[in-house]
Amino acid sequence: MDKNKITIITRHDHTLQSIIDQCYELDMMEDFNIEGRIISQLAYLPIAQDSLIVTTSDLFIPAIKPYLAENAKIIVAQRCINHTNIRSMLEIPRGMKVLLVNDGKERALETIAMLKEMGIELEFYPYYPGETTYPQDITIAITPGEAKLVPSSIPKVIDIGSRVIDLATWIEIYAHFNYGMLDLRKLTSRFVKSVFYITQELSVEIQKANLLSMQLEVIVDRIEDGVLAIDEEDIIRSINHKALDVLHLQGRNVINQKASACIPAHFYQIIWQLPYEREEVMNWEGQTFFFRKTHITIEGRTFGYLILFRRASEINKLEHDYRRKLTNKGLFAKYTFNDLTGRSSSFKKLTGIAEKMAKSNTTVLLLGETGTGKELLAQAIHNASPRRWEPFVGVNFAAIAESLLESELFGYEEGSFTGAKKGGHIGLFEQAHKGTLFLDEIGDASPLIQNRLLRVLQEREIMKVGGNRVIPIDIRVIAATNRNLEQMVGDGLFRADLYYRLNVLPLYIPPLRKRKEDIPLLIQEFIKRVCHELKRPAFQFSQGAIEIMLQYGWPGNIRELENVIQYLGHIVDDVVLTEHLLFNREEKYSQVATDAYNHEFETMYQSYVSKGFIHEMQGILQTIKKANYAVGRNYIISQMRTQGWDITEQQLRYRLHLLKQDNLLEVGRGRQGSSLTKKGEEFICWMKE
C-alpha cells in the first residue's frame, strides 16, 4: 500500500534539516512518505496532489498557496526544542547568565519561554539582529541554529539546533490520516523513548557525578586544614572532618543547609568579615587560627567562597618539627657571608679569600681559637658554593662518643651489631652526598677515626659498618679545629697524611684581640639581636665601658663577646658603665647577676637534663670547684671515679666543651686545665637553690 504523503515546507534549509532529522529519529518514515521543501524550491519542485502540507508558520501560507492543489490540507506545526540537544545546556551551572540568540525578537523570547518551561534554570538575555546591548560578563550563548548571529566576543556557543515539530502537531497529522489508537500509542512511545534516552544518559552522568563527589569528599577530608565551602545563597556545599571537629558539628548533615543556621554565630561572624585572598589571624574559642577566604569561581562566575583554616599551634608545630628534623640531621646551613660582622682589614681579607675558596671544590681547613666563628664561616662557604642547594652536614668529633662515631659517620647495615636498627642506618658521609661535610673539632678525632677518614678522603667512597658494598660519595670537606694540628702531627697525635689531605686550603681566623676594630661593630650587632630577643629598648656603652671592651683580651672570642652582651641585655637599662663589665671587677657576679641569669640557667639546666647528663655536669662542676684551681681532664676523671662516676675521656671532653661554651668554665693559659668562671659558681649556687 502506498504510504500517506507529507510535505514539510520551511523558509530556511536548517529548519527543514532539523525536522527531517526528527522524522528519522522518531521512525516517521515507517508510517509516512515524507518529503521536504524550502519555499524557494516550490517554483521548480512540484508537490504531489494528495500530500499533507506541514509548514512552520502561518505567515508562509500566502507564499506557498499558489503551488498547492485547490483542496490541499495545510497544518501549521507547533514547534518545540529538540530534547536530544539539551544535554550540553544542562551542564551550565544553574542561575548563570546566558545570551539567547535567535533571528528575531519574538523568536528569541519564544525560545526563552520554551526553555524555561522545560525547567532550564538560567538567566536568559535575548539577543537578535538589531539588539546590541547585553551584560558584558556573559560568556555563553545558546542559539537554536543561529550560531552565525552570536557576537564574536562570546567565547562559548551552544547550538541546540532548530526547533522541531511538537507532539500535539504529530497527533494532528496522525488524526488527519485517520490512524488508529495503536499508531498513536506507537507515536507517543517513540517520543517518550527519545526523552528516555536523555534520561538514561543523564543518569550515567549523575552516577559519575556522585562518584566524583564521593571521591572529592574523601580528598577534602584528607586535607589537614579545616575546609568549608559556602555558596552565594549561604548554603554549605562542602565541609571536612577537621572543620566539623573545630565547629563541634555532628556528621555531614549540615551539607546543603543554611550556613548561618548551622555554624556557631561567632565563627560565622568571623568568616563573614574575612577579607578575600589574604591570610588572617583570628581567635575562636580562645585559640588562634589562621584563615584564608577565597572566591569559588567557575567560568568567570563566582558561586560562593571557600574558607581554609588551621590552628596557629599546629602551624608552629609543623614548622618546629621541620626545623628540628633538618637541624637534628644537621643538614642545613643557616649563615651566609652577609651574616658575618667585621670591618677590620684582617677580617675583610679573610672573608675575601673564603669567598674565593667557596667557588672551588677543594678541602678547606679552618684554624682559629674557640669562638672565632669557624662554624659560621664553614656555613657561609657552603652557602656561597655551587653546592648550596645540597645538604650541609656537620659532625663534631668532640661531641660523639668514639664507640658510635664510626657507625654515625659511615652508617651500618641491618643486623650488623646487637641493637642495630632495622633497615640499617645512613651515615653522615652518605647524608652529605652532593653537599658539604663539616668536620668540626677534627683535632679531637681518635687515631682509629683518623685512619678511616683518611681512607674516605682518598677513595671518595665508603663502606657501611657490617656492609660489603662500596658506596661512592661526592662531598666537599671543610674541617675546623682550635688545636695546633701541625704541632699535634709533630707530637705523633695526628696523622701527617690526613693533615696534608685536610690542609689544602688553610684559612686562619685571627682571635678577636687581634682585630679590635671589629669589636664596636660586633657589639652593635649583638645589642640589636639581644634587644630584639628580649623585646627591650636598645642600650649604649659609656666611653669608659667601651674602652674596657677594647682592652680586654677576649679568650672566648666572639662567643664570649656575644655572651657578655646577652648578660648586659638583662641587667642594663640604657647605658653600660664600667662597673657592669664583670670581667673588669674583682667581686663580680652580684645577686643582680643571678637574677639576670635565672632564665639562661634554666635553659642550660634543661638542655643538660635533656641530654641525660645533668648529674655528671654537677659532678664535674663540683670537682673543679673543690680543686679551686685549673684542673686537667685526668684529674677530673680520677676524682669523679672516686665518687662513683665512670666517665670516659671522650665523654668528659664533650661535657667540658659544653660547659665552656656556656661560659661556666674557662681554659687556663697554656691550656693547662679548666677552672670555674664566676658564672659557673653562680650556676652551682643556682642549682643548689
Ligand SMILES: Nc1ncnc2c1ncn2[C@@H]1O[C@H](COP(=O)(O)OP(=O)(O)OP(=O)(O)O)[C@@H](O)[C@H]1O
Ligand atoms: N663574624 C661574626 N659575626 C657575627 N657573629 C659571629 C661572627 N663570628 C662568630 N660569631 C658568633 O660567635 C659564636 C661562635 O661562633 P662559631 O661557633 O662559629 O665559632 P667556632 O670558632 O666554630 O667555635 P668553636 O671552636 O668553639 O666550635 C656564634 O654564636 C656565632 O654566631
